Amino acid sequence: METITLKIKRQERPEAPYYWEDFKVSYTPGMTVTALLTQIQKKPINDRGEATQSVVYENGCCQGACGACTMLINGRPRLACSTIADHLSAPIVLEPLTKFPVIRDLVVDRSRFFNDLIRASSWISSDFNNPDAGLVIPSESIQKSYRELSSCTFCGSCLEACPQYNSRSSFVGAAVIGQIRLIHLLPMGRMEASQRLSIMMEEGGVEDCGHVGNCVKACPEGIDLRSAIARIEREVTVEAVRRLLG
Amino acid sequence: MTESTIVIVGSGVSGMSAAVSAAQKGISITLISNAGLAGASSLLDQEGLNAVMPWKNDGDSIERHFEESIETSQFLARQDFVRHMCEEAPRFVSYLERIGLLFSRSATGAPLFKKLKDHSHPRTLFCEERTGFQISQILNQQVRRFEKAGLIQRREGWEFLSVVIDQRGVCRGITAMDRTTMEIKSYPADAVVMASGSYGGLCMPSKGGYFCDGSAAGALYGQGVFLANLEFTGTGGIWVDHRQMTNIEGLFAVGSASMAYQGAQSLPGNRLLSNLHSGFSLVDSSVHYISSLENKVSQISPDLFLEEIRRQHFFNQTFLDRSGNENLYELKTELGDCITQYAGVNRSEGSLKKGEEKIRELDSRLKKLNLSDHSNWRNHELLDARRFYYMLDVALAVVKGALLRRESRGTHQREDYPKRDDRNFLKTTKIAFTPLGPEIEYEDIHLKYLKPQAPALAVVDESWNRVG
Numbered sequence: 221m222e223t224i225t226l227k228i229k230r231q232e233r234p235e236a237p238y239y240w241e242d243f244k245v246s247y248t249p250g251m252t253v254t255a256l257l258t259q260i261q262k263k264p265i266n267d268r269g270e271a272t273q274s275v276v277y278e279n280g281c282c283q284g285a286c287g288a289c290t291m292l293i294n295g296r297p298r299l300a301c302s303t304i305a306d307h308l309s310a311p312i313v314l315e316p317l318t319k320f321p322v323i324r325d326l327v328v329d330r331s332r333f334f335n336d337l338i339r340a341s342s343w344i345s346s347d348f349n350n351p352d353a354g355l356v357i358p359s360e361s362i363q364k365s366y367r368e369l370s371s372c373t374f375c376g377s378c379l380e381a382c383p384q385y386n387s388r389s390s391f392v393g394a395a396v397i398g399q400i401r402l403i404h405l406l407p408m409g410r411m412e413a414s415q416r417l418s419i420m421m422e423e424g425g426v427e428d429c430g431h432v433g434n435c436v437k438a439c440p441e442g443i444d445l446r447s448a449i450a451r452i453e454r455e456v457t458v459e460a461v462r463r464l465l466g
Numbered sequence: 467m468t469e470s471t472i473v474i475v476g477s478g479v480s481g482m483s484a485a486v487s488a489a490q491k492g493i494s495i496t497l498i499s500n501a502g503l504a505g506a507s508s509l510l511d512q513e514g515l516n517a518v519m520p521w522k523n524d525g526d527s528i529e530r531h532f533e534e535s536i537e538t539s540q541f542l543a544r545q546d547f548v549r550h551m552c553e554e555a556p557r558f559v560s561y562l563e564r565i566g567l568l569f570s571r572s573a574t575g576a577p578l579f580k581k582l583k584d585h586s587h588p589r590t591l592f593c594e595e596r597t598g599f600q601i602s603q604i605l606n607q608q609v610r611r612f613e614k615a616g617l618i619q620r621r622e623g624w625e626f627l628s629v630v631i632d633q634r635g636v637c638r639g640i641t642a643m644d645r646t647t648m649e650i651k652s653y654p655a656d657a658v659v660m661a662s663g664s665y666g667g668l669c670m671p672s673k674g675g676y677f678c679d680g681s682a683a684g685a686l687y688g689q690g691v692f693l694a695n696l697e698f699t700g701t702g703g704i705w706v707d708h709r710q711m712t713n714i715e716g717l718f719a720v721g722s723a724s725m726a727y728q729g730a731q732s733l734p735g736n737r738l739l740s741n742l743h744s745g746f747s748l749v750d751s752s753v754h755y756i757s758s759l760e761n762k763v764s765q766i767s768p769d770l771f772l773e774e775i776r777r778q779h780f781f782n783q784t785f786l787d788r789s790g791n792e793n794l795y796e797l798k799t800e801l802g803d804c805i806t807q808y809a810g811v812n813r814s815e816g817s818l819k820k821g822e823e824k825i826r827e828l829d830s831r832l833k834k835l836n837l838s839d840h841s842n843w844r845n846h847e848l849l850d851a852r853r854f855y856y857m858l859d860v861a862l863a864v865v866k867g868a869l870l871r872r873e874s875r876g877t878h879q880r881e882d883y884p885k886r887d888d889r890n891f892l893k894t895t896k897i898a899f900t901p902l903g904p905e906i907e908y909e910d911i912h913l914k915y916l917k918p919q920a921p922a923l924a925v926v927d928e929s930w931n932r933v934g
């Protein structure tokens with residue numbers, strides 16, 4: 221069996237300094253980064269032969285659907301459970317995402333992202349017992365956009381890649397704007413559009429986007445975030461004019 | 467109601483359904499989970515959603531949907547739940563569409579239906595290959611909506627540890643541990659709802675999600691809660707009555723955590739539907755229960771909760787104190803292999819006995835555990851060790867149930883008893899924890915609407931003889 225070296229950026233607590241630790245783990249072709257991390261759990265010994273604390277990382281669906289395992293793999297945000305080690309150059313360097321506070325080792329606190337999703341109000345206000353309004357079936361091209369935008373796993377890769385998203389700004393980032401666009405694709409969703417656009421006009425809203433386009437390259441779902449952002453920018457402009465004319 | 471008196475554990479389709487439906491009625495609730503949607507196998511369910519839509523004139527009927535559900539369950543599913551679920555299915559479809567779910571459609575805009583195995587008609591709606599994912603995300607939007615409105619308090623990153631039971635045997639809340647700070651807190655409640663998912667990950671953690679290992683049900687089982695039908699791979703769970711209440715007053719179970727809807731095998735496309743239905747039906751029964759309570763939780767002495775918190779701290783310490791040479795993750799892999807090999811699709815008395823022996827061996831090796839991490843900050847090893855402890859109990863119950871059920875039915879196929887035996891085993895397996903091992907009792911099934919056609923002895927109808 222081959223071995224492969226993992227170079228991991230570690231940190232015991234949020235306030236503790238970080239350090240690097242290398243691990244030689246057994247590897248068979250086809251293994252994912254998550255599978256390699258499991259090897260460390262089974263044998264928490266570093267490459268100097270010293271016993272160490274096993275590396276703390278996030279695990280979830282194990283199938284690329286929940287986004288929980290996102291980390292920097294050789295410098296790029298990726299899903300550990302879906303990244304096969306075969307094509308990665310060794311040593312494989314693993315780091316926590318840089319845009320969120322580190323909790324421990326590869327685990328970060330993404331609550332800013334989740335709170336922004338609540339703030340963005342991308343939902344339709346209707347209850348189980350409400351009468352049916354009669355479903356308006358969207359066109360095929362809308363359905364296609366819907367499928368794309370609704371495949372977001374909230375992994376945060378787009379935020380990691382975005383130069384505008386950081387602790388000094390309150391920019392909500394591409395994924396949140398994508399979710400607003402998603403809801404606005406539907407006639408029922410447009411009913412509360414004005415409220416969402418207000419949020420998009422505030423500080424941290426869509427105007428903070430610098431149009432670098434890194435988000436599109438980073439998204440593991442291949443979501444066209446650039447055009448979602450462009451659409452919301454246009455909606456904001458139209459809404460601003462509408463409000464002006466009152 | 468201002469105070470949150472209902473605590474829901476688990477944030478998959480069933481937990482979110484329960485939370486959202488309570489919030490729609492203005493009831494405020496607390497929704498606790500260790501990993502939110504990341505811990506939910508709902509996200510991965512690709513089967514689709516069964517519903518006989520009234521406008522679809524193809525000879526299908528709600529009655530057929532019901533019959534086929536019960537027949538596939540081989541008569542072990544709860545008929546009253548399943549019947550109501552089939553009746554309500556079209557309403558769930560309209561609700562989901564109204565809140566923005568788009569089912570796959572043909573070029574003309576008509577919704578597409580799949581005809582899945584064991585169905586007489588195409589009646590399964592789907593969202594490409596991601597129905598569970600899409601339904602989860604759309605419900606998650608609704609949870610956010612009610613979070614913003616202040617009706618749902620979401621607590622993610624809290625590991626459920628135990629229920630708090632008072633002297634009279636009534637459930638008064640839970641204890642949970644913050645996965646980051648490792649703080650243990652109690653959440654007092656008048657009703658607790660377990661929506662913690664299935665135990666599919668007992669053998670294959672990489673298939674059903676890391677957190678779907680049945681350990682929450684295992685913890686309850688150790689506290690005296692009955693489990694049921696675990697020998698039927700993936701359909702058993704916490705035993706519940708007609709109100710979805712467990713044998714502990716005030717403690718409910720919904721979704722894949724419960725045993726109510728699936729019986730010996732589930733009709734493909736019924737799982738997400740039953741998760742929705744059980745979550746949405748829960749509110750009325752729990753509210754009804756709370757209104758009948760003499761003493762509300764606010765009148766219960768805080769000592770009860772402090773005592774349980776102390777007990778849980780002590781339990782953690784027992785893992786940290788172990789100083790052997792066994793690695794937790796090696797043990798976990800061995801358990802998975804053991805279940806697959808000895809209690810998998812092909813099982814017999816011989817293999818199951820070997821499985822039982824192996825589980826007991828793992829149990830004694832767990833006493834010689836050696837954790838590499840003794841810290842009190844984001845200690846995944848400690849959390850995983852606790853989970854593993856309970857997984858072993860559940861695994862033992864699976865094997866015991868499979869050993870004693872000397873017949874083949876649904877997903878339980880015995881090589882040494884290849885026939886279905888309605889005379890002896892048209893029954894629910896009810897499992898109680900004892901320190902010496904699982905104790906099993908069989909409960910009669912209420913065949914309220916539908917009976918097996920030939921309930922004579924050991925009849926085999928070849929069509930039943932499908933494996934897995």
Ligand SMILES: Cc1cc2nc3c(=O)[nH]c(=O)nc-3n(C[C@H](O)[C@H](O)[C@@H](O)COP(=O)(O)OP(=O)(O)OC[C@H]3O[C@@H](n4cnc5c(N)ncnc54)[C@H](O)[C@@H]3O)c2cc1C
Nearest residue numbers: 476477478479480500505506507508626663666700721722
């Ligand atoms: C591979 C695979 C296998 C499956 N196996 C089964 C099966 O065996 N049986 C079955 O009925 N269905 C199974 N399903 C179907 C699927 O699990 C259900 O349909 C799913 O929708 C169940 O929803 P749920 O809400 O009940 O549970 P889930 O969607 O699994 O949600 C469980 C929730 O509980 C939380 N949770 C779990 N433990 C704890 C804890 N200790 N503390 C706090 N929170 C906790 C999780 O984080 C999650 O939020 C499987 C699906 C797949 C893809």
Ligand code: SF4
Nearest residue numbers: 372373375376378439
């Ligand atoms: S838009 Fe893409 S990169 Fe951003 S959170 Fe969603 S899935 Fe991840």
Ligand code: FES
Nearest residue numbers: 281282284287301
């Ligand atoms: S664990 Fe869910 S995406 Fe990797």
